[in-house]
Amino acid sequence: MILPRIGVFDSGVGGLTVLKAMAEQLPAHYSYFGDTARLPYGTKSAETVARYAIGATRFLEAQNIDLLVIACNTATALAFPLIQEAAHVPVVGVVEPGAAMVAEVSKTRSAIVIATEATVSSHAYRDALHRHGLTAHEKACPLFVPLVEEGWIEHPVTEQVARIYLGEALQQAPEQADVLVLACTHYPLIAPLLRRIAPGHMQIVDSAESTARAVKKMIGEDSFCHPERSEAAVATERSRRVPIDLKMLPAEHRTFRFYVTDSVDKFKRLATRFLGRQVDHVEHVDLENRG
């Protein structure tokens, strides 16, 4: 049984929501790289973020991945073209799949985008939605990430904060906005809470779900996970595109590997919360002191 090997990269734990969404839809061998020693990326220059992201890309490519997912809004917003140029495998970011899904579901062609301050300042989602012919109102929600990392998922404080942020966003957004975009990889954890608070007519699009869908589509179109081919045959025929039925691939064969640049213990604790399953095997990696 040959499963695709997917590399997932984020500055921290947020990308685990993308990993979770993918794992639910797509049996594969997953290698997750969290650059936890150098987070947050949001305050760093585009050049620095690109340098870090390309270092992570090299590390994951050395694990023989077939596809790389940049499960980090900042890295996607600031460095996607540079990463794509440096990578030897197909690369998927989180911004474009989210924008494409909004374009699919919005009737009024207007959306509210909630994200971190860094993602809002980059205007990456606004620009991507513009390219799809939609208007976007962006709202920074800087307290959501620390609230999620504190574990206050279904918590009165988080609900109060969400009511304030959404209230402000709705006040400033055009009335016809009919989609709420969760443009931060931490936000899927509070999606049920946001669903309760958001106006009933608004649809919620989260970038983890939409990225997973984009990856599934890309993998499904590629031959490298054809169940009847040997590994050697796949290696030589990777460019042929044969649609496959992913349901044929049993989930129990998949593996998960985690690599982080900072404390393994803190990552394990947060990862267990993000993935909703025990995470035991996490390896520490020091990229700064590699040649």
Next chain:
Amino acid sequence: MILPRIGVFDSGVGGLTVLKAMAEQLPAHYSYFGDTARLPYGTKSAETVARYAIGATRFLEAQNIDLLVIACNTATALAFPLIQEAAHVPVVGVVEPGAAMVAEVSKTRSAIVIATEATVSSHAYRDALHRHGLTAHEKACPLFVPLVEEGWIEHPVTEQVARIYLGEALQQAPEQADVLVLACTHYPLIAPLLRRIAPGHMQIVDSAESTARAVKKMIGEDSFCHPERSEAAVATERSRRVPIDLKMLPAEHRTFRFYVTDSVDKFKRLATRFLGRQVDHVEHVDLENRG
């Protein structure tokens, strides 16, 4: 008129509460260095923090400072001896002055220390209080920094979070604790709110106030700010110790210089809130690309 030149170093804006407390007590020329591009320090190794802090020390020493204040809990906790060894001027950290003030005011010899997760993990305050013969109960309050940076100083959400954190701390702490230590440089901004919530019998000691007091004492004992000496004379007699009356030094002569490694605009906005006065002149510095 010769005023002392004081360098203040922090990873971000938090150290501005220390600067504010000093400026209220001590007329001086202040140079503030905020390493905003590389914050937070809390997740980084002791070696990395020491390297960054020593780089900042060199930069501030090039501004001819007479004294260096490490207005950063993480840098003090992880790298104080290394910074002191590398510096050519006297160095004051934030931990020891806070512990000394607690030792002065506590009758029951027991305190509750609230701080960031990184400071709590370092146990720097617990160890410093032990050296003064006190016991300490440490409690991490990770949401306070983002709440202060969001500007929610007197805000119902911050009050609710504070009630939860203090409630948990009081439940676990020994009953006789009679001092609450604000062991994070962001916390003085919510000191009035914490005063309302904390039990009436508890005294509040904040590390900004106590550090300012320690610096004032140190400067007052030194000759280099003697008002009757010329700059050249002071330079040669810096080792002589002559007590001076700080009230003789008019505040209008002092200057404030700010240097940051990341966005100047974000720093200006936050600094204005932290200092309670308009901050206009902030210079961007790139330490990473200096030889």
